[in-house]
Amino acid sequence: MVVRLAPVLAAAADGEKTFTDNISRHGARIFSKRAWQPGDVVRVTPLNTGPSWGRVVYCQKLSDDRFSVGVKFPDRPVPWPTLQKYGDLLG
Numbered sequence: 577m578v579v580r581l582a583p584v585l586a587a588a589a590d591g592e593k594t595f596t597d598n599i600s601r602h603g604a605r606i607f608s609k610r611a612w613q614p615g616d617v618v619r620v621t622p623l624n625t626g627p628s629w630g631r632v633v634y635c636q637k638l639s640d641d642r643f644s645v646g647v648k649f650p651d652r653p654v655p656w657p658t659l660q661k662y663g664d665l666l667g
Contacts, residue, residue: 577622577656581606581645584617584629591619597644601653603630608643611635618647620654628654 577599582591598605604620612618612635621627630647637643 579604579606579623580619580621581608582619582621584619591621599654599656601656602650603633603646603648604654606645606647607638608635608645609641611637611643612645618645620647620649622656625655628652 577596578593579596580591580593592609594607594609596604596606606620612632614632614634616632617629618632619627619629628649629651630649633646633648635643635645
């Protein structure tokens with residue numbers, strides 16, 4: 577899923593356009609061009625939906641100069657459009 581990843585205090589259009597590798601209602605693994613620190617508060621905005629705020633749990637350097645960033649959404653579940661569509665199929 578394509579998302580925009582930004583520091584929580586950045587302007588709405590700031591941040592990098594990237595994608596997720598794994599999502600759930602309470603967290604996501606997101607690829608990034610930059611290193612994030614555990615505890616950083618980030619804004620994750622999927623295309624065509626509103627933003628969610630989360631906390632970086634881990635940041636792992638990958639072999640291609642990117643980072644895999646684990647983000648946890650502790651305050652409320654994230655209504656990912658993809659999960660909603662999948663849930664609709666399950667009925």
